[in-house]
Amino acid sequence: MVSQQISLSRVQSKKPSRTKRFPNADAILYHMKERNSVQVFVAKIVLCKNKPVTIGRNPKCTYVLNEALVSGTHCKFNALPSGNGGIQVSCTDMSTNGTQLNGYKMNKTSMIVMDGDILEFPFLAGHRFVCHHITRDPDAQPLLLPEQRNAIQNVGPYVLTSHCLGSGSYATVHLAMDPAGCRQLACKTIKIKREQDCASLMKEVRLLQALNHPNINKVVGNERIGKSLHIFLQLCTAGDLYTYITTQPGFCVVEGEAKYIMYQVLKGLRYLHTRNISHRDIKPENLLLLTPGPYPYIQIADFGLARPKSYQETLNVAGTVSYLPPEGILALDNNHMGYVGMPSDCWSCGIILFIMLCGRNPFDDGTREEDSRWLLSGRGSSISDDDDESQTSTRTENHVKKRIVRGIVEFKDTVWEGLDEAKSLVLDLLLPDPRQRATVFKAFDHTWFSREAAELEREYGISVLGRVRNAGKPQLTSDGIP
Numbered sequence: 229m230v231s232q233q234i235s236l237s238r239v240q241s242k243k244p245s246r247t248k249r250f251p252n253a254d255a256i257l258y259h260m261k262e263r264n265s266v267q268v269f270v271a272k273i274v275l276c277k278n279k280p281v282t283i284g285r286n287p288k289c290t291y292v293l294n295e296a297l298v299s300g301t302h303c304k305f306n307a308l309p310s311g312n313g314g315i316q317v318s319c320t321d322m323s324t325n326g327t328q329l330n331g332y333k334m335n336k337t338s339m340i341v342m343d344g345d346i347l348e349f350p351f352l353a354g355h356r357f358v359c360h361h362i363t364r365d366p367d368a369q370p371l372l373l374p375e376q377r378n379a380i381q382n383v384g385p386y387v388l389t390s391h392c393l394g395s396g397s398y399a400t401v402h403l404a405m406d407p408a409g410c411r412q413l414a415c416k417t418i419k420i421k422r423e424q425d426c427a428s429l430m431k432e433v434r435l436l437q438a439l440n441h442p443n444i445n446k447v448v449g450n451e452r453i454g455k456s457l458h459i460f461l462q463l464c465t466a467g468d469l470y471t472y473i474t475t476q477p478g479f480c481v482v483e484g485e486a487k488y489i490m491y492q493v494l495k496g497l498r499y500l501h502t503r504n505i506s507h508r509d510i511k512p513e514n515l516l517l518l519t520p521g522p523y524p525y526i527q528i529a530d531f532g533l534a535r536p537k538s539y540q541e542t543l544n545v546a547g548t549v550s551y552l553p554p555e556g557i558l559a560l561d562n563n564h565m566g567y568v569g570m571p572s573d574c575w576s577c578g579i580i581l582f583i584m585l586c587g588r589n590p591f592d593d594g595t596r597e598e599d600s601r602w603l604l605s606g607r608g609s610s611i612s613d614d615d616d617e618s619q620t621s622t623r624t625e626n627h628v629k630k631r632i633v634r635g636i637v638e639f640k641d642t643v644w645e646g647l648d649e650a651k652s653l654v655l656d657l658l659l660p661d662p663r664q665r666a667t668v669f670k671a672f673d674h675t676w677f678s679r680e681a682a683e684l685e686r687e688y689g690i691s692v693l694g695r696v697r698n699a700g701k702p703q704l705t706s707d708g709i710p
Contacts, residue, residue, distance in 0.1 A: 303320060433459060494577065
C-alpha cells in the first residue's frame with residue numbers, strides 16, 4: 229500500500245524503481261497523464277493483499293486526486309488471493325460520474341481488474357491508471373494491454389471477453405461486459421451436444437432466472453448462438469468461501485463471522501426450499517463473496533445440479549463426495565437407492581459450519597495432523613466431473629465415504645471448548661437419518677441463531693439489503709420478495 233497520501237501537485241514525473249521500493253506489492257497501478265499527446269508517468273499506487281486503497285478528492289483517501297470532477301471517494305481497490313497462487317484485483321466504483329474500464333463505463337458496481345487493464349475517470353481527460361499484477365497465477369498469460377488481447381465477441385446485448393474465470397467438463401466461464409447496465413458479468417458457456425439437451429437446459433435456465441434473492445447468484449440473461457448456450461450471471465469479485473477460509477489464520481474464522489456467513493447461506497436455502505428447489509452441491513467453492521474482508525456478503529452459486537420438486541426422491545446422485553450425506557453415499561454405491569435433495573443441502577451446511585469453526589472436515593482423518601487440514605486435498609470435484617482419479621485419491625475417497633456413512637462427529641479440537649450451541653447445531657445438521665436432520669427452518673430456530681436474531685438481521689439489513697438498494701435494484705425483503 230502507498231505509505232502516504234500523494235497529491236498530483238507533489239509528484240515528480242521520474243519513474244521510480246519497480247520492485248526495490250515496494251517489496252510486498254502484489255499489484256501496481258501506474259498513474260499516467262497525457263501531456264502534449266504523450267503519456268507521462270505520474271505515480272505508482274501499490275496494492276497489497278487485504279489492504280484496501282482508495283482514490284478520490286478527499287484528503288483521507290490513500291491516493292488524493294484534486295480534480296473537481298473526481299468524487300470524494302471515487303473508487304476503492306482490493307487485492308485478494310485468487311486461489312491459484314496469484315492475485316485478483318477488484319475495483320468498486322463509489323462515484324457520481326462513474327469509472328471507465330477499458331472504455332466501458334462502470335457505475336456503482338465492483339469490477340475485476342485484469343493485468344494490463346486501463347481505468348479512466350469520465351470527464352477527466354488525460355488521466356489513466358494502468359494495472360500490473362506482480363503476484364501472478366502459475367499459468368497466467370503475459371501482460372497484454374486491452375488493444376493487444378484476442379478479439380471480443382458480441383453476444384446479444386453483452387460483450388464476451390477472452391478472460392477465462394474458470395472451466396470444467398460441463399462449461400467454461402468467461403468475464404463479460406454489460407454496456408447497458410454499466411457492469412461486468414460472468415458468462416457460463418455450455419456446449420450443446422444434442423438438440424434434445426437444449427430443451428432441458430433452457431427449462432433449467434428459466435427456473436434459475438426466475439429466482440430473486442440477495443443470497444442467490446442472479447441469472448441475468450441467456451443467449452443461444454449455434455451450438456453454444458451463454459448464461460450471463462451476476463459477477464462476484466471477492467472470490468469464494470474456500471479461498472477466503474484457506475487464507476485465514478488457522479484456516480478457520482471466528483464464531484461470530486461463521487454465524488453471519490451461515491445465516492446468509494441458510495437464508496438463500498430457505499428461499500430455495502420454500503419453492504421446492506434443492507441445490508445439491510453446497511460447498512465452500514460454490515459460495516461466492518461479493519464483498520472482501522471480514523463478515524463478507526455471500527451468494528450461493530453454480531446451480532448446475534439444482535433440482536426442482538426436491539421433496540421427491542431421486543436416483544441421480546449429484547454433488548461432491550466430502551459434502552454428501554450418508555443417504556447420498558449409499559445411493560452413489562447402490563443404483564437402486566435414492567435420496568432427497570433438501571436434507572442433503574442441510575447436511576452440507578453442517579459440514580461447512582464445522583469447517584469454518586475448526587479448519588477441517590469432520591469426516592476426513594481423525595486429527596488435524598493426520599489429515600493436514602481439509603484444504604490440502606484441494607478443491608472438491610463434483611461427481612459429474614470426468615476427471616480421472618489416482619489409486620491414492622480413490623482410497624482416500626472410500627475412507628471418507630465410510631466415515632460419512634458411520635455418521636460419527638467428534639469435536640476433538642480445542643477450538644470447540646465453549647462453543648456448545650454451535651456444536652449442537654452441527655450435530656442437528658449432521659444427523660445420519662434425513663428424516664430427523666434439521667431443516668433450514670429448524671436451523672434458524674436454533675438458539676445459536678435465535679439468541680442473536682435481532683443483531684444478525686440488523687447487520688444483514690445494512691450490509692446485504694443496503695447494498696442491493698444502493699445498486700439501484702428493486703428493494704427486497706430478507707426473503708427476496710420485492
